[in-house]
Amino acid sequence: MSHEWIAILMFSTMLLMMITGQRVFGAIGFIAVVAALLLWGPGGTDMGFSAVMKVMRWNALLTLPMFVFMGYVMSESRLAADLYRMFHVWFGPLPGGLAIGTVLLMVMISAMNGLSVAGMAIGATIALPELVKHRYDKPMISGVIQAGSSLGILIPPSVVLVLYSLIARQPVSQLWLAGIGPGLLMAALFIAYILIRTWLNPALAPPMPAEERAAITWPQRFRLLRAGILPIIIFAAMMIPFVKGWTSLTESSVIGAVSSVVAAVLKGRFTRHVFEIATRQTLAITCMFMLIIMAALSFGAVFDGLGAGRAIGRLFLGEMHLTPLQVLLIMQASFLILGMFLDDTAMLVIVAPIYVTMARSLGFDLVWYGILYTITCQIAYLTPPFGYNLFLMRALAPRDFTLGVIYRSVLPFVMIMLLTLGLVIAFPGIAMWLPQSIYGQ
Secondary structure, three states: OOOHHHHHHHHHHHHHHHHHOOOOHHHHHHHHHHHHHHHHHHHHHHHHHHHHHHHOOOOOHHHHHHHHHHOOOHOOOHHHHHHHHHHHHHOOOOOOOHHHHHHHHHHHHOOOOOHHHHHHHHHHHHHHHHHHHOOOOOOHHHHHHHHHHHHHHHOOOOOOHHHHHHOOOOHHHHHHHHHHHHHHHHHHHHHHHHHHHHHHOOOOOOOOOOHHHHHHHHHHHHHHHHHHHHHHHHHHHHHHHHHHOOOHHHOOOOHHHHHHHHHHHHOOOOHHHHHHHHHHHHHHHHHHHHHHHHHHHHHHHHHHOOOOOHHHHHHHHHHHOOOHHHHHHHHHHHHHHHHHHOHHHHHHHHHHHHHHHHHHHHHHHHHHHHHHHHHHHHHHHOOOOOOHHHHHHHHOOOOOHHHHHHHHHHHHHHHHHHHHHHOOOOOOHHHHHHHHHHHHO
């Protein structure tokens, strides 16, 4: 059997195992180990061992538990609830105001946590009950929470961009800065969509009742603005020293985690229960990420050993004679398809090394390409059949939020994400202006 057919067989078998409900790291790792043994004999097991050692040497992965811990401290100590209360009061009088407040809440949470899962948990426990209480349309509720939480992997401190920096050997600081423009643009487009939809059909998202608005005095509203100060302080304490070069990436993540704990202590909310829940969730998510990364590195080693990357390059550039832009669009389309089945971390470790090499050979800026990859991951989070956020929403939402409602709710937001992706491809300055302005490159 040719190496190309072996690579296709590996991918198709892995996807089949996922469709049958196997765990992501189990399916990827199993295929990697079996393929290595069949191709190279007992010595092939060294690939898995080498993958483990490679992960242990990635010091930047120490940031993962720090960012996850920071997000769960914000959630469990109700600091995120204070933020939502602020947005609730100030935007509630507008049609769709609570949905707009939910998007803004997700932007603030994203600036303190590098994962989508924390935003989903906060949105489902804090925003969803209020949106249901105010008779918002179910697809509107589901779509806003899922799309808003996906901003966590684009707006710094994004863990996905940290992992990409390890693969592409690009500075994390520049990747984080490059994610700010597209992240804020996408959030602004979400808000514009909500405003237009609710202007056309106010029944989808009615404003806060007049009696509820009257019960909140102006002094109370201004006091609530203080809830927005803490996230800004935490973000600045973490980002400014890192961008200036005063601290390393790991040190900055520790500053962020400590800052969130200090904020919870100052509020009198850092209890033993908060510490236990945050620690348990951090351990669970970190272990899940590590297992997926190790399995994906093993799979990627076998895949690369078969020469799959070189074969793809020859196909696109040598045989099909495509232009660089056409190759770029095909790579993004393949990421979208793979994202329907693969976790973003697995997709990054397995496929991105091949595509990063191709992007470099085509002359694309790898910082810019990292943002394109991350936006594509966001879209993959929301696309059936196995979008990560779809199943998280089903697990966290009430029973009347069926899979049909959840699938239908994400369609307009996926279109907005695709629009953002197209804008960043057409106008690279959306992503690159900030890092170029600060670093002068």
